[in-house]
Amino acid sequence: MFKVIKRSELAPTEVEMIIEAPRIATKALAGQFVILRIDEFGERIPLTIVDTNSEKGSIRLIFQVIGKSTAQLARIRAGENIKDLVGPLGKATEIDNYGNVLLVGGGVGIAALFPIIKAMKKAGNHVTTILGAKTAELVLLAKECQTYSDELIIMTDDGSLGTAGIVTDAMEKIFQQQNIVKAWAIGPSKMMKYCTLTAQKYQVPIYVSLNPIMIDGTGMCGGCRVTIADTIKFACVDGPEFLGNEVNWDEFSKRMKQYQKEEVSAFKRYQK
Amino acid sequence: MAKRSYTKTLMREQAAEIRSHNFEEVALGYSLEEGQQEAARCLQCKQAPCITKCPVMIDIPSFIKAIEENEMGQAQKILSRYTNLPAICGRVCPQEKQCELACRLGRSKKFEPVAIGKLERLVADWALEQPFEVNRSSADKGRVAIVGSGPSGLTTAGDLAKLGYDVTIYEALHEPGGVLTYGIPEFRLPKKIVKKEIDRIVGQGVKIETNVVVGKTITMEEIMDNYDACYLSVGAGAPKFQGIEGTSLSGVYSSSEYLTRVNLMHGYQFPTYDTPIKKVKNVVVIGGGNVAMDAARSARRLGAENVSIIYRRSLEELPARVEEYHHSVEEGIDYHWLSNPIEYLGDDQGNLKAVKCIRMELGDPDDSGRRRPVSVPNSEFIIEANTAIEAIGQGANKVLLDTFPKVALNQWGYIDADEETCATSIPGIFAGGDIVTGAATVILAMGAGKIAANQIDHYIQMKKQESEVTR
Numbered sequence: 001m002f003k004v005i006k007r008s009e010l011a012p013t014e015v016e017m018i019i020e021a022p023r024i025a026t027k028a029l030a031g032q033f034v035i036l037r038i039d040e041f042g043e044r045i046p047l048t049i050v051d052t053n054s055e056k057g058s059i060r061l062i063f064q065v066i067g068k069s070t071a072q073l074a075r076i077r078a079g080e081n082i083k084d085l086v087g088p089l090g091k092a093t094e095i096d097n098y099g100n101v102l103l104v105g106g107g108v109g110i111a112a113l114f115p116i117i118k119a120m121k122k123a124g125n126h127v128t129t130i131l132g133a134k135t136a137e138l139v140l141l142a143k144e145c146q147t148y149s150d151e152l153i154i155m156t157d158d159g160s161l162g163t164a165g166i167v168t169d170a171m172e173k174i175f176q177q178q179n180i181v182k183a184w185a186i187g188p189s190k191m192m193k194y195c196t197l198t199a200q201k202y203q204v205p206i207y208v209s210l211n212p213i214m215i216d217g218t219g220m221c222g223g224c225r226v227t228i229a230d231t232i233k234f235a236c237v238d239g240p241e242f243l244g245n246e247v248n249w250d251e252f253s254k255r256m257k258q259y260q261k262e263e264v265s266a267f268k269r270y271q272k
Numbered sequence: 273m274a275k276r277s278y279t280k281t282l283m284r285e286q287a288a289e290i291r292s293h294n295f296e297e298v299a300l301g302y303s304l305e306e307g308q309q310e311a312a313r314c315l316q317c318k319q320a321p322c323i324t325k326c327p328v329m330i331d332i333p334s335f336i337k338a339i340e341e342n343e344m345g346q347a348q349k350i351l352s353r354y355t356n357l358p359a360i361c362g363r364v365c366p367q368e369k370q371c372e373l374a375c376r377l378g379r380s381k382k383f384e385p386v387a388i389g390k391l392e393r394l395v396a397d398w399a400l401e402q403p404f405e406v407n408r409s410s411a412d413k414g415r416v417a418i419v420g421s422g423p424s425g426l427t428t429a430g431d432l433a434k435l436g437y438d439v440t441i442y443e444a445l446h447e448p449g450g451v452l453t454y455g456i457p458e459f460r461l462p463k464k465i466v467k468k469e470i471d472r473i474v475g476q477g478v479k480i481e482t483n484v485v486v487g488k489t490i491t492m493e494e495i496m497d498n499y500d501a502c503y504l505s506v507g508a509g510a511p512k513f514q515g516i517e518g519t520s521l522s523g524v525y526s527s528s529e530y531l532t533r534v535n536l537m538h539g540y541q542f543p544t545y546d547t548p549i550k551k552v553k554n555v556v557v558i559g560g561g562n563v564a565m566d567a568a569r570s571a572r573r574l575g576a577e578n579v580s581i582i583y584r585r586s587l588e589e590l591p592a593r594v595e596e597y598h599h600s601v602e603e604g605i606d607y608h609w610l611s612n613p614i615e616y617l618g619d620d621q622g623n624l625k626a627v628k629c630i631r632m633e634l635g636d637p638d639d640s641g642r643r644r645p646v647s648v649p650n651s652e653f654i655i656e657a658n659t660a661i662e663a664i665g666q667g668a669n670k671v672l673l674d675t676f677p678k679v680a681l682n683q684w685g686y687i688d689a690d691e692e693t694c695a696t697s698i699p700g701i702f703a704g705g706d707i708v709t710g711a712a713t714v715i716l717a718m719g720a721g722k723i724a725a726n727q728i729d730h731y732i733q734m735k736k737q738e739s740e741v742t743r
Contacts, residue, residue, distance in 0.1 A: 023489050037446055043537060043546035044446075069546055084446040086483040215537065215547070218444050218485055219669050220509035221529035227520055232513055237671055251520045254622030258522040262548035269543055 001081040002036075005058055011137045013065040014108060015074045016050075022057030024049070024087045030115035031093030031209065031241055034059070035217040037084040038072055045069050046214045046236075048112035049088060059087075062111035062140065068266040089217045090240050093207070097124040098181045102174055102204070103149075104167050104195050106132045106187025110140045112209055113186040121148035128178065129153070130170045132187070136161035167191065168198045175202040183207070185244065189253050196244030208244040210235045212255060227251055276377070280387040281310040288602035292572050295458040295540055298599060299363075299390075304342070307394040311340035313377060314386045321374035322388060327719030328427075330354040332371060332388055339391060348399040351392065356430030356473055357423060357718060359400060359465050360452060362393030365715045366593050400468045406475045413437050414500040414732040419486045419672065422450020423714045424505035424705030426473055427721030428728070433476040435729050440499075442484040444671075447536060450507055452714070454536035455528075457566050459573070460596075463535075487675035492701075500735070501700045501728045504679075504687060505721065508706035510669040513662055514558070518616025523550065523624030527559070527567045527663035534570045552658035555579045556627050558613055559663035560589070565596040567661045568605045580606035580655065582613055584632050584645040608655070610634070612647065616660060627655050666711050679703075686710055694724040700735075702728055 006018040024034060028049045035044045051060040065074050076082065093116050101120050105113035110131050121127045129149040133139045134157045142161075146152045153170045154162025163170070167187075174180065175198070183206040185195035192208040199206035212224040212235050219237035226235050227248035233239065284300040285291075291298050302310065314336045322332045331350055338347035351358045365371075367389040372378060378385025413436040418425045421443040429439045447453050452466045474480060484490060486506075495502050511526035513519050530549070533539035539549030555571040557564050560583035572579045581600070583590065586609045590597060601607075608629065615628040631651035634643035668685045680688040680697035689696045689703040696703050704720030706712055 023484070027489060041538075041545050084483050086444065086446070086485060086489065088488055089485065215529060215532055216445060219671055220511070221532050222511045222513065222526040223529045225513075225520065232515065232519065248520075251622065255520060255522060257621075259548045259550075262542065266543050266546065266548070 001083060002085040004076050004078055004080055004082065005056075007076065007078050010062065010140055014138070014140060015063055015065065017061045017063075017073075017076075018053075018058050019061065019082065019085065020057060021059050021085055021087075024085070025052045025057050025059050026054045028052045028059060028088035029092035030095060030119040032088035032090050033217075033240065034061070034085055034087030035089060035214065036073075036082055036086075038069065038076070039083050042072075042083065043069055044084075044215055044217065046089070046211070046217055048115075048209070050111045050114055051118075062108065064108040067263050068270045071267065071270060086217070090236060091238070093119065093184070093241055095119045095123050099126065100128070100178050100180050101125045102128050102130070102171070102178075102180045102183040104130045104132070104171060104183065104185040104187070105145075106167055106185075106191040107134075107138060108140065109187030109191070109209075110145070113184065114141050114145060116184055116186075117145055118148045121150075126150050128174055128180070130155065130167050130174070131162075132156070132167035132170075132191070134158065168194050171195060171198045175199070175204065180204050184209075189249065189256065192244060193247075193249040196247070196249075200245055206244045207241050208247065209240045210242060210247065210252065211240065212252065213258060226255075276313050276383070277309075278382050278384065280384045280390075281306050281313075283387075283390055288604075291459065292569075292603040293575075295573055297462050298459050301397055302390055302394045304344075304394075304398075307339050307391055308342065310387050310391060311336045314340075315377050317376050321376060322371040322386075325374035326371045327715045328354045328722050330371075330392075335395060336386065336388070336391055339395065344395060344398050345402075347395045348402075351395055351399075355718065356427050357469050357714075358392050359396035359469050360423070360461060361715055361718070362389050362391075362396055363461050363465075364456060365389055366713060368594060370715065396469075397465075400465065400472075404472060404475055407433075407477055414736075415440075415498070416728055416732075417442065417495045417499040417502045419495075419502065419504050420444075420450060420506040420705075420707075421448035421470075421480055422505060422507050422705065422717060423452060424507075424717035424721040424724075425450070425503065426470065427718040428503045428505065428704075428725045429478040430473045430476060431722060431725030432728060433473070433478045435725070437729070437732075439477070440479045440481060442486050442490070443480060443482045444485040445536065446482050448480050448482060454532045455563070455566070457531065457535055457570050459569065460566065485671060487672040492672075492676040496700070500732045501702065503694070503721075503724050503728060504672070504696070504701065504703040504707060505705045505717070505724075506669060506672055506707045507717075508666045508668055508686070508711045510667045511662070512665050512667055514613070514664060516613060516615055518618055518624070521616050521618040521624045522622050523552070523657075523659050524616055525659065525661045527557075527563045527661050528666065530567050530661045531563070531570065534574075540570075540574055549574065550659055551575050553577050554655075554657045555659045555661070556613075556655055556657045557581045557661045557663055559583065559665075560585065561591045561663060561665075562593055562596055564661075564663035565592045565600050567663050569600055569603060571659065571661070572603055572605065576659070578606070579604070580608055582608045582611045582627070582629060582655075584610065584612040585634065585642065586610055589642050610645065612645065613660070614652070617654070624658060624660055625656065627657050627660055629653055629655060666706075668707060684710060692723070693727045694720060695727065700731065
């Protein structure tokens with residue numbers, strides 16, 4: 001059992017949770033994730049570790065309510081428990097002092113990007129961050145990202161915060177102004193794909209964090225397999241970070257939709 | 273005494289047409305009377321050959337005699353001296369290749385061997401219904417960590433607890449049992465039996481910590497600092513894919529994923545349980561081992577109308593248990609012998625719609641002594657399928673090994689451990705089961721677990737003596 005210490009709503013469908021998990025809190029590094037199962041009927045779902053507090057022995061998760069399990073998770077209050085929580089899983093981001101780095105986050109992907117922003121800044125990089133979302137209220141953690149960024153650009157579809165437009169517009173400008181050594185992009189697969197194409201244009205290596213369907217998260221089933229540079233990789237153990245230009249995006253987005261029908265029916269049934 | 277029957281006492285089973293629609297156990301078990309009737313067939317050999325063919329050397333004639341004399345408590349006591357998981361072994365051991373192969377009665381003309389496995393199951397199931405003593409020993413003999421809670425780890429843990437050690441098992445998944453829990457389906461090995469048998473081991477004082485991935489959640493260095501010895505029994509759980517064109521199509525599974533969804537996550541009870549599994553009309557399974565049988569029979573129970581197994585050799589070479597093969601045929605599983613898939617064909621949505629195969633013929637024997645399959649030119653054919661499950665074997669999972677480079681591996685990437693002692697290249701670290709041998713059987717993993725328990729006991733006691741001497 002893992003106790004939820006704090007629960008708050010960051011936006012109408014974005015929920016933040018602080019969970020007691022001392023072992024994970026002392027081990028987790030930027031880029032890693034956990035798998036949790038709410039109760040004995042639950043499925044195992046992966047969520048990125050947004051932050052840790054090793055003194056308090058807690059980890060911070062942020063998720064978007066998109067289906068049955070996340071809706072159920074969102075209803076758990078402080079003081080209640082989650083049955084299973086395992087991690088930290090996956091390979092950590094390679095943090096180093098690279099010089100000028102560019103970090104791009106979209107939607108709930110901003111939460112997954114935040115630990116990398118923080119670690120990159122602490123490692124002495126010049127950090128430029130681009131955050132993108134549909135509207136102002138969906139730009140998560142803007143203040144915290146600001147704290148660890150040398151430059152922060154916000155893009156919203158409707159212009160309700162920052163500049164109206166998409167993240168790749170902002171990327172173009174940064175690539176023209178600065179000599180970016182490495183870039184990271186985390187968000188919806190379509191966004192990551194276009195971020196990759198933009199970075200490629202300027203010959204900047206860009207890493208993306210893939211979020212395929214997972215079950216165990218420890219390399220024993222291959223449900224999360226992705227094709228990277230024409231070879232099969234398991235995102236849970238070989239990733240979740242890969243070079244964007246090596247990802248087979250078409251295949252990745254098709255595999256994401258495998259259980260769409262079941263997902264929709266389970267969500268509808270739960271909402272009744 | 274009545275004349276010995278030539279054949280084994282039959283065990284009642286669910287009828288094929290009924291059981292192929294449910295996940296309940298196929299074989300229903302002996303009644304006490306049936307068990308006694310079967311026990312009476314045993315010749316009670318001195319220097320019984322069946323014992324030597326059992327990887328954990330159970331005193332088979334003695335426990336059978338106890339059944340015959342209606343001394344079930346005594347029978348249980350005998351079994352528990354040798355095995356911590358009798359209800360499981362009685363069900364899933366390939367007895368036809370082990371104890372029952374050596375049975376002297378079975379070697380006589382016209383006679384079938386004694387149904388040793390079914391008798392073991394009878395005693396074990398009876399025992400699981402009896403109250404048991406919870407033994408929380410003072411455990412001052414030493415501390416031992418076990419990585420992985422499959423049959424090998426559970427066996428070592430049970431034996432060490434009996435010897436008075438403080439034992440902690442670390443398990444990565446949310447339930448203990450390893451392949452007993454996520455791999456072997458309910459209809460062959462009911463999960464409540466697995467749970468009861470594990471509860472007994474916990475009752476002896478063993479602690480099981482689930483949701484701990486050693487190498488990630490805790491490191492091997494931490495284990496080595498906090499324990500007197502460690503047993504690595506993490507199994508061979510990483511699936512292999514053939515890597516043919518179309519492997520990434522939706523509907524292509526590894527058997528590990530398919531069976532984990534079905535067994536561990538209760539996918540067949542979706543939406544009561546949250547994990548979905550595709551229910552489709554046409555399913556093909558690639559491979560010829562027990563895992564292939566389990567996957568095919570599970571697919572059938574999920575409602576597939578056409579389930580076929582594609583195997584590149586012939587029936588003669590099939591590695592699966594004969595009993596399971598027969599069960600699968602009774603349940604309407606089709607076989608494509610001497611066939612091999614060469615491509616998965618999909619629709620424009622990325623969903624599997626058919627499997628392209630090629631015919632094979634058997635050539636010269638390979639290193640394993642089996643005739644090597646070779647493809648026949650221009651013999652391609654197509655099988656319609658919405659789900660394809662690859663059951664072609666597993667390899668070592670690298671999560672632990674990547675973070676623990678100090679332990680020596682062999683050329684196949686498994687841990688290099690002495691088969692006689694389970695010792696690895698690092699003093700105090702032992703290893704056994706599939707992570708040493710590659711994917712093998714439950715009972716072999718248990719056999720290694722027994723050796724490891726003895727060797728760990730020996731190692732810790734020697735170390736204590738040494739430190740007393742130097743003091």
